[in-house]
Amino acid sequence: MTYTDATIPEIDQAMHQAAQDFYYYKNLSPAVRRQFMHAIASGLEANIEDLVATAMEETHLGYDRLKGEVARTCWQLRSYADAAFAGRHLDIRIDTALPDRKPAPRPDIRKMMVPLGPVVVFGSSNFPFAYSTAGGDTACALAAGCPVIVKAHPAHAETSEKVAKIISEAASANGLPKGVFAHIHGADFDIGGALVSHPLVKAVGFTGSTSGGKALFDLAAQRKEPIPVFSEMGSTNPVFLLPGKLKTSAKEVAKWYSGSITLSVGQFCTNPGLLLGVASAELTEFATELSKLMAQLPSAPMLHPGIAKAYAQKREAALSQKGVETLAVGVLPVNSDGSAAPVGGSGVAAEGIPTLAKTSGANFLANPLLHQEVFGPYSLLIECADLGEVKEVAAHLEGQLTSTLIATEADMLDHADLVALVQEHCGRIIFNGVPTGVEVVASMQHGGPYPATTDSRFTSVGEDGIRRFVRPVAFQNYPNALLPEALKNENAGGYWRLVNGEWSNKAI
Numbered sequence: 460m461t462y463t464d465a466t467i468p469e470i471d472q473a474m475h476q477a478a479q480d481f482y483y484y485k486n487l488s489p490a491v492r493r494q495f496m497h498a499i500a501s502g503l504e505a506n507i508e509d510l511v512a513t514a515m516e517e518t519h520l521g522y523d524r525l526k527g528e529v530a531r532t533c534w535q536l537r538s539y540a541d542a543a544f545a546g547r548h549l550d551i552r553i554d555t556a557l558p559d560r561k562p563a564p565r566p567d568i569r570k571m572m573v574p575l576g577p578v579v580v581f582g583s584s585n586f587p588f589a590y591s592t593a594g595g596d597t598a599c600a601l602a603a604g605c606p607v608i609v610k611a612h613p614a615h616a617e618t619s620e621k622v623a624k625i626i627s628e629a630a631s632a633n634g635l636p637k638g639v640f641a642h643i644h645g646a647d648f649d650i651g652g653a654l655v656s657h658p659l660v661k662a663v664g665f666t667g668s669t670s671g672g673k674a675l676f677d678l679a680a681q682r683k684e685p686i687p688v689f690s691e692m693g694s695t696n697p698v699f700l701l702p703g704k705l706k707t708s709a710k711e712v713a714k715w716y717s718g719s720i721t722l723s724v725g726q727f728c729t730n731p732g733l734l735l736g737v738a739s740a741e742l743t744e745f746a747t748e749l750s751k752l753m754a755q756l757p758s759a760p761m762l763h764p765g766i767a768k769a770y771a772q773k774r775e776a777a778l779s780q781k782g783v784e785t786l787a788v789g790v791l792p793v794n795s796d797g798s799a800a801p802v803g804g805s806g807v808a809a810e811g812i813p814t815l816a817k818t819s820g821a822n823f824l825a826n827p828l829l830h831q832e833v834f835g836p837y838s839l840l841i842e843c844a845d846l847g848e849v850k851e852v853a854a855h856l857e858g859q860l861t862s863t864l865i866a867t868e869a870d871m872l873d874h875a876d877l878v879a880l881v882q883e884h885c886g887r888i889i890f891n892g893v894p895t896g897v898e899v900v901a902s903m904q905h906g907g908p909y910p911a912t913t914d915s916r917f918t919s920v921g922e923d924g925i926r927r928f929v930r931p932v933a934f935q936n937y938p939n940a941l942l943p944e945a946l947k948n949e950n951a952g953g954y955w956r957l958v959n960g961e962w963s964n965k966a967i
């Protein structure tokens with residue numbers, strides 16, 4: 460099915476509706492808001508087979524992977540709704556009046572977070588459920604009390620349409636006005652631009668490419684009223700292979716990484732795109748084993764022709780750089796009659812070919828092209844002359860979602876300066892594991908210094924993601940009866956509040 464792009468008057472109407480209904484949704488009882496979000500999750504579960512079948516057709520992702528993604532999406536909706544109901548994102552601070560303070564009395568001041576207003580959400584193609592129409596950004600914004608306008612990803616427009624219908628049904632079943640949720644189709648960048656530029660929008664959640672995220676961020680900064688754009692973008696997720704651990708576990712670590720690099724045809728923002736170690740017998744053992752494993756893995760269809768084309772071009776560009784050696788190429792795609800299918804070059808491979816390449820630390824440092832994300836089942840092994848060079852490479856890396864240390868505890872202590880450097884560049888550090896697989900828990904940090912995201916102070920995974928769509932307001936000397944419920948003396952919701960410097964969930 461094809462969907463026509465929204466027109467500018469349609470966008471304008473959706474924005475006015477969202478702005479008008481914002482006040483209703485903002486002031487809605489937290490219990491009803493939670494019920495609405497739980498109803499979306501139940502709606503997704505009730506339609507799971509149809510949703511997964513549609514997404515399989517549109518994305519080439521497998522049944523189990525997509526079914527798991529719907530489950531994750533439902534968990535996000537319910538857990539973020541519950542977190543907001545508990546008021547954890549409200550960050551309540553109360554300092555009661557001190558009328559007798561000298562030399563001047565202190566007024567009563569009470570602060571809490573309030574929703575920002577209508578939020579535009581751009582989903583990514585590689586998570587048709589968990590980072591799309593009813594995905595993490597939508598769940599966070601709805602939990603915060605903000606209406607949401609989703610721009611459907613054209614690579615899974617029908618899946619998006621079906622999910623949007625479930626959200627709208629959950630809204631009307633809970634008596635919510637139309638403006639709480641809108642769904643816009645748009646395969647043209649101008650539609651995205653018009654959404655971000657609209658004066659009634661107060662924030663943007665984006666998951667996707669660095670070029671897309673930065674373009675929308677720049678557009679928002681140029682508005683008459685600049686607004687925050689929370690872009691979660693690309694990352695090369697460096698893996699530091701330290702000598703002590705590699706000595707005992709080179710083959711085992713190679714096995715972890717053949718799986719991680721090629722999981723979902725490498726189409727994860729946490730895909731390990733750079734592997735760094737010091738030239739040694741152990742690093743050679745690791746490289747030999749990883750090459751052997753990756754050479755046995757099949758090529759597989761990528762999400763959509765645009766991503767496959769970008770992978771073919773970026774992969775070829777990287778492999779053709781001076782000083783880059785191809786260590787392993789997976790099983791090449793074949794046509795249905797068994798003949799070899801065309802790949803790469805001027806032709807566009809619709810399939811992602813597992814690929815491992817190698818270069819020296821000096822060559823990597825000298826060639827910025829090698830620092831870029833190659834989105835797909837690709838990784839570059841950087842063989843450094845010594846640990847000093849590993850540190851130099853680490854110091855020159857851009858901001859990352861994750862960094863991984865393959866190390867013993869003694870390695871970590873021996874190379875504490877490298878470990879400290881690694882922490883400066885990323886949002887999550889993994890000790891002896893793989894970066895793929897992001898737990899949806901309150902302690903998760905999915906975000907990092909630019910260009911991994913446009914605001915490293917926030918996460919897009921876990922309930923703290925709600926904080927992106929709120930802002931603080933302080934009420935000074937307000938009559939108790941007129942304060943928002945969460946700030947009243949009675950504290951009927953039992954919220955945890957910092958009252959005169961002490962945490963309390965009691966009445967004042």
Ligand code: NAP
Binds near residue numbers: 613
């Ligand atoms: P994408 O091409 O950037 O698309 C994301 C959305 O943004 C689409 O709706 C797209 O519309 C729109 N868009 C992109 N550039 C735009 C522009 N200049 N103006 C207006 N709208 C624009 O990303 P993708 O292909 O879906 O996803 C792959 C990338 O996402 C990878 O780089 C991956 O690392 C990253 N990713 C990051 C995370 C994270 O959490 N950090 C998670 C998943 C994926 P059109 O399709 O119409 O172009």
